[in-house]
Amino acid sequence: MMSAVLKLHEETHTMPGTDVGRIDIENASVVFNAPGGRKIEALAPTSLVIEPGSFISLIGPSGCGKSTLLNAVGGFVPITSGTIRLDGEPVTGINPDVGVVFQQYALFPWFTALGNVLFALKRFPISKEERRDRAYQALKEVGLEGRENTFPGQLSGGMRQRVALARTFVTSPKVLLMDEPFGALDAQTRVVMHEILLRIWEARKSTVIFVTHDVDEALILSDKAHIMSAGPGRIIETMDITDARPRLAHQMTENFLVNRNHIIGLLRQPGMGDH
């Protein structure tokens, strides 16, 4: 119902459906040039196919290249070798069809919550009223009704991240990149954010790539978890998570516990947990 209201004009934008938002990563690697002519391999050659509309997590020790891989998909960081394609098109730079929720909220503190969401809608040729309606709807969807005219500085961390979510999904991007978006939040707020995120994802079916170092978070949210080795990272195992949602952290299934122990075991291997 809400997604129909929020749906943007067909001619300017297509809703992610079953066939939109496919990501093909083939042997992509990233090498940074450090000062003094040194080279830092941040991501070892990595291959990965992410199905349209799926929710996947990347887990691994810090410094293994999770953010680098995410930034490469978002076009923020150029890859050194290999290819990354979004719906068949090589990623060459920043693309507004790929939404990003940044680790630090990156909200604009000089705009209100509403102003931040409107910022994302300004590139669409729609009327001012329609833009406002959509922004209000998006904020309502993340539970911020009545907070539209509040500045980010006056909101709690959880609320700020909700504004950031609303700002990103209001344009229904094909892909949603999230880099440890809830890492700074307390456990209870995080549970609420998980519910909101899953609701939005189920309504829009964007492809989500979610970076976390919290195994439970990956198991609660995603269809697939990709476990990365210590840096320079590569994917060492992919786990399908088939439990029906909602998956509640306080009612863990046996499957959940088995998966959890398995991943923690992988992360405990020599050279993995020493960061």
Place this chain on the structure above:
Amino acid sequence: METQLKKYGQLVISLSGVVAVWWLVSATGLVNPNLFPAPPQVLTAAVELYQDGVLVSDLKISLTRAAVGFTIGASLGVLVGLLTARVFAFKVALEPFLTLLRPIPAIALVPIAIVWFGIGEGSKYFVIAYTVFLAVWLNTHAGASGVAGTYIRAARSLGASRFREFFEVVVPAAAPHIVVGLRLGAALAFLSLVAAELSGASSGIGFRLQDARQFIQTDRMFVGLIQLGILGALLDAVFVIIGRRLVHWESA
């Protein structure tokens, strides 16, 4: 509110203390009243200047000079600062040059300004505008150069054009630095105003100071100095209030 009252209270106490000590020292007769006038002498001089009409006319003229010079210098400073920070061609062409200009004090420019613009208003505007420009340019340039990368990434990934990125992200992100630059510029406008008026002027607070020197009227000099102090403090307070409104998100 309570802290505001406390601040004003402290100001009143501090000022009355200074005046009291000043008065006492003068009353002891240890200092020559011709060199160091007592408060009543200074007050009398102020009343005289007021009755002559020069107190108000000097004030008007000096404020106008400061305002015109400040407006020219500040507008150019903001504009050029944004350009040198965000447009590579401007950065290459101007940044090294402006950095070299910075150590030249305003007072050193007065002679050349008089040669170029005569002893009329033009030379005053030039000296003030120059000083304000450099201070505002430096702060604007630093602020607009240092805009957090995440803001720029966020703007681009939200599909903002370069035009919107500049006006809706770079400018507000640099605003706190710009405000600091403007406040500093206002203080410097006053400094260079006096420098410009001390030589080659026939009106204004700076001229009156110089004029009083010729007749060793120290009481009149004190009037001028006190005027400058009060004006400078008021101006600074105004800029602080405006700045707080303008970049309200900074204090939050």
